[in-house]
Amino acid sequence: MSLAEQKLIGKLAMLYVLDESHQSKVGELGWLHCTGKVGSMESNKVVAAIETAAKKNQVINGEVYRETHALYHAIMEALHGVTRGQVQLGTVLRTVGLRFAIVRGQPYEQPEEGEWIAVALYGTIGAPVKGLEHEAIGLGINHI
Amino acid sequence: MSLAEQKLIGKLAMLYVLDESHQSKVGELGWLHCTGKVGSMESNKVVAAIETAAKKNQVINGEVYRETHALYHAIMEALHGVTRGQVQLGTVLRTVGLRFAIVRGQPYEQPEEGEWIAVALYGTIGAPVKGLEHEAIGLGINHI
Amino acid sequence: MSLAEQKLIGKLAMLYVLDESHQSKVGELGWLHCTGKVGSMESNKVVAAIETAAKKNQVINGEVYRETHALYHAIMEALHGVTRGQVQLGTVLRTVGLRFAIVRGQPYEQPEEGEWIAVALYGTIGAPVKGLEHEAIGLGINHI
Amino acid sequence: MSLAEQKLIGKLAMLYVLDESHQSKVGELGWLHCTGKVGSMESNKVVAAIETAAKKNQVINGEVYRETHALYHAIMEALHGVTRGQVQLGTVLRTVGLRFAIVRGQPYEQPEEGEWIAVALYGTIGAPVKGLEHEAIGLGINHI
Amino acid sequence: MSLAEQKLIGKLAMLYVLDESHQSKVGELGWLHCTGKVGSMESNKVVAAIETAAKKNQVINGEVYRETHALYHAIMEALHGVTRGQVQLGTVLRTVGLRFAIVRGQPYEQPEEGEWIAVALYGTIGAPVKGLEHEAIGLGINHI
Amino acid sequence: MSLAEQKLIGKLAMLYVLDESHQSKVGELGWLHCTGKVGSMESNKVVAAIETAAKKNQVINGEVYRETHALYHAIMEALHGVTRGQVQLGTVLRTVGLRFAIVRGQPYEQPEEGEWIAVALYGTIGAPVKGLEHEAIGLGINHI
Numbered sequence: 001m002s003l004a005e006q007k008l009i010g011k012l013a014m015l016y017v018l019d020e021s022h023q024s025k026v027g028e029l030g031w032l033h034c035t036g037k038v039g040s041m042e043s044n045k046v047v048a049a050i051e052t053a054a055k056k057n058q059v060i061n062g063e064v065y066r067e068t069h070a071l072y073h074a075i076m077e078a079l080h081g082v083t084r085g086q087v088q089l090g091t092v093l094r095t096v097g098l099r100f101a102i103v104r105g106q107p108y109e110q111p112e113e114g115e116w117i118a119v120a121l122y123g124t125i126g127a128p129v130k131g132l133e134h135e136a137i138g139l140g141i142n143h144i
Numbered sequence: 145m146s147l148a149e150q151k152l153i154g155k156l157a158m159l160y161v162l163d164e165s166h167q168s169k170v171g172e173l174g175w176l177h178c179t180g181k182v183g184s185m186e187s188n189k190v191v192a193a194i195e196t197a198a199k200k201n202q203v204i205n206g207e208v209y210r211e212t213h214a215l216y217h218a219i220m221e222a223l224h225g226v227t228r229g230q231v232q233l234g235t236v237l238r239t240v241g242l243r244f245a246i247v248r249g250q251p252y253e254q255p256e257e258g259e260w261i262a263v264a265l266y267g268t269i270g271a272p273v274k275g276l277e278h279e280a281i282g283l284g285i286n287h288i
Numbered sequence: 289m290s291l292a293e294q295k296l297i298g299k300l301a302m303l304y305v306l307d308e309s310h311q312s313k314v315g316e317l318g319w320l321h322c323t324g325k326v327g328s329m330e331s332n333k334v335v336a337a338i339e340t341a342a343k344k345n346q347v348i349n350g351e352v353y354r355e356t357h358a359l360y361h362a363i364m365e366a367l368h369g370v371t372r373g374q375v376q377l378g379t380v381l382r383t384v385g386l387r388f389a390i391v392r393g394q395p396y397e398q399p400e401e402g403e404w405i406a407v408a409l410y411g412t413i414g415a416p417v418k419g420l421e422h423e424a425i426g427l428g429i430n431h432i
Numbered sequence: 433m434s435l436a437e438q439k440l441i442g443k444l445a446m447l448y449v450l451d452e453s454h455q456s457k458v459g460e461l462g463w464l465h466c467t468g469k470v471g472s473m474e475s476n477k478v479v480a481a482i483e484t485a486a487k488k489n490q491v492i493n494g495e496v497y498r499e500t501h502a503l504y505h506a507i508m509e510a511l512h513g514v515t516r517g518q519v520q521l522g523t524v525l526r527t528v529g530l531r532f533a534i535v536r537g538q539p540y541e542q543p544e545e546g547e548w549i550a551v552a553l554y555g556t557i558g559a560p561v562k563g564l565e566h567e568a569i570g571l572g573i574n575h576i
Numbered sequence: 577m578s579l580a581e582q583k584l585i586g587k588l589a590m591l592y593v594l595d596e597s598h599q600s601k602v603g604e605l606g607w608l609h610c611t612g613k614v615g616s617m618e619s620n621k622v623v624a625a626i627e628t629a630a631k632k633n634q635v636i637n638g639e640v641y642r643e644t645h646a647l648y649h650a651i652m653e654a655l656h657g658v659t660r661g662q663v664q665l666g667t668v669l670r671t672v673g674l675r676f677a678i679v680r681g682q683p684y685e686q687p688e689e690g691e692w693i694a695v696a697l698y699g700t701i702g703a704p705v706k707g708l709e710h711e712a713i714g715l716g717i718n719h720i
Numbered sequence: 721m722s723l724a725e726q727k728l729i730g731k732l733a734m735l736y737v738l739d740e741s742h743q744s745k746v747g748e749l750g751w752l753h754c755t756g757k758v759g760s761m762e763s764n765k766v767v768a769a770i771e772t773a774a775k776k777n778q779v780i781n782g783e784v785y786r787e788t789h790a791l792y793h794a795i796m797e798a799l800h801g802v803t804r805g806q807v808q809l810g811t812v813l814r815t816v817g818l819r820f821a822i823v824r825g826q827p828y829e830q831p832e833e834g835e836w837i838a839v840a841l842y843g844t845i846g847a848p849v850k851g852l853e854h855e856a857i858g859l860g861i862n863h864i
């Protein structure tokens with residue numbers, strides 16, 4: 001049950017969201033993945049955008065609840081990194097502009113560890129006024 | 145008050161902690177920075193390791209409380225990303241092995257925005273048994 | 289100040305919400321109680337439904353703030369069990385379908401411990417799509 | 433992906449922890465399960481007791497991290513119900529005396545939903561003085 | 577159920593902890609009260625110091641759990657104001673030096689609203705190094 | 721880096737919000753300050769009212785993000801004291817009526833500690849029905 005050095009799913013997802021050229025590394029592993037953008041003051045819209053992208057790009061099977069459940073918790077964990085305290089945006093008068101990358105693969109050497117999913121977020125958070133913002137990052141990882 | 149494209153302090157700090165070769169980009173900007181490692185079940189030791197590195201490497205002036213205060217909150221925010229819910233380690237029976245990068249610089253185009261500090265964390269979190277762990281990431285940013 | 293074995297208000301409220309046949313046990317103790325259902329993505333509507341049922345069924349006296357205050361905190365505590373981290377529903381894109389039971393009685397052997405109120409919740413939580421959900425439970429107890 | 437009426441894993445786990453006679457219902461389904469007790473002011477000891485029981489009774493395979501990971505998050509979610517706000521015991525001067533039940537089975541009608549794990553907690557929480565306590569309940573559910 | 581203008585228990589408790597000369601106003605109302613000091617990195621010691629003072633000065637009856645329960649939640653709420661996010665001190669490498677005031681009285685005009693308890697905290701929070709700290713305040717109010 | 725006895729910015733801001741006659745003490749120090757009122761079930765409106773007052777009264781320069789950022793975090797910290805657990809109002813069916821005071825000055829003896837900002841809140845929190853409420857207090861302090 002050790003993480004394989006070349007298969008660090010969290011690091012790969014974070015590099016991918018920071019710089020799209022890293023997509024090729026994820027692709028070489030034969031892993032499922034997708035990326036997208038969302039900007040909103042409504043935290044539910046951020047969750048919805050990531051879920052929709054994952055389903056549309058078949059990174060998860062939206063017909064199977066256990067896949068949706070795994071992804072949902074990975075998203076919520078990534079949002080903790082972005083929001084740092086309360087998973088709230090508009091209700092505390094702030095907005096985000098985020099890129100996201102979703103990666104699904106086998107990061108462990110042992111085949112019985114199976115598949116895991118990583119959600120990486122990068123962008124800005126701040127007041128609903130252009131420029132009044134700083135960067136934010138989040139990563140959520142779950143077994144799927 | 146716009147973030148300058150080449151001076152994205154959060155992205156630079158995260159790339160730096162993920163891959164030490166990015167140190168040169170931070171150095172070219174003439175920004176203060178340092179990096180280090182800490183592994184512990186005690187969350188206070190993680191905070192202490194980062195604070196000590198920042199002071200020892202003169203990224204902050206430990207004699208000035210406002211600098212310590214700015215760094216402390218950046219560390220706490222980064223720990224939110226790593227712990228995703230409760231800023232606790234051993235008290236909820238988990239441990240971390242983290243690399244950290246601290247970067248201090250001027251990410252905004254306007255000089256009046258002054259200096260900001262970013263704390264980036266990358267490593268693993270999990271049960272206190274080798275291998276029972278997955279990756280975790282956190283980023284905290286504050287004005288200093 | 290010991291809990292009386294036959295008067296475990298939390299256990300009774302939980303059994304009552306899981307299986308309405310347990311209502312008789314609560315009734316035999318001569319305790320005030322009511323039950324109801326609420327399904328919503330809006331957490332405030334869940335709170336309102338429970339408060340309204342408690343007042344309408346005279347489990348609490350809505351004219352006395354200390355009773356409303358006691359109930360409110362019991363509801364919030366029960367919601368912690370259901371939401372497990374952030375007391376949020378629609379804002380994090382999830383919905384609940386809950387049954388609730390409210391019980392008011394004297395669970396302690398000593399008469400000076402007076403009345404306490406228990407709010408038990410049982411149902412499902414999940415995505416706003418039928419079937420994409422799992423069960424959730426919460427219990428809040430307060431002196432009244 | 434609907435929950436099967438006779439296989440409500442959360443309800444079964446909660447009834448099991450409230451009244452051991454419900455063990456037979458879990459057994460009839462052919463599901464893995466175990467029960468145990470733990471009393472402590474140290475939250476990490478509560479986590480450890482539940483994890484140890486699950487491994488010792490082979491409800492999970494302790495050699496496979498994804499199983500430990502699934503269980504860990506189910507425990508943490510159940511502790512949210514018990515602690516209602518901060519997953520802390522001794523550090524906020526309170527202690528628990530808990531029974532726990534762990535159940536692993538297939539609650540959904542569709543076979544592709546696979547196995548899920550439920551952790552149910554029931555007992556008392558209060559000051560570290562006998563009698564200064566009330567009941568508490570928690571339930572955590574995760575895919576495994 | 578209106579708060580009586582001259583009996584604002586929260587305001588009185590806060591003024592009392594900020595300036596001991598306000599003790600006379602509390603005394604004139606015939607209300608129970610006490611004050612004290614506590615400095616610690618251990619959050620449980622802060623809770624214990626306040627509970628002990630309340631019992632020793634007979635602001636609450638330590639033999640009755642409902643009074644301990646009411647006080648405990650008022651303390652925890654006051655600590656939220658002091659800690660602002662995680663009710664943790666030493667585990668996140670910070671310490672407090674606090675004065676506290678506990679006031680018990682009838683703040684509402686209607687006699688059926690009965691007694692309430694307020695816990696006011698004032699002092700400093702910061703790194704475990706003298707001077708690396710700023711002020712912090714908290715107030716908790718509960719029915720008793 | 722010691723707090724100067726006559727320049728306790730948190731205490732001054734709290735006294736100021738509790739009793740407007742304390743405004744003169746803040747004025748004598750030559751510090752920037754303002755006060756205002758806000759009542760709402762929407763937490764974002766509370767944040768907006770405080771930010772708007774600070775900008776309109778030139779306590780902060782709304783054109784400089786670092787000042788907005790410092791104020792925002794001070795407001796959020798003050799709201800933790802008022803909300804005591806979840807920074808939510810209407811979504812958990814409660815409302816506030818608050819006075820606020822914002823003070824900006826140099827509370828430390830050493831000039832290199834520079835300016836700090838304090839946000840003090842005092843008022844009531846409760847159900848959206850007149851009278852069903854108790855007092856609440858919050859204080860947030862940040863370097864600016």
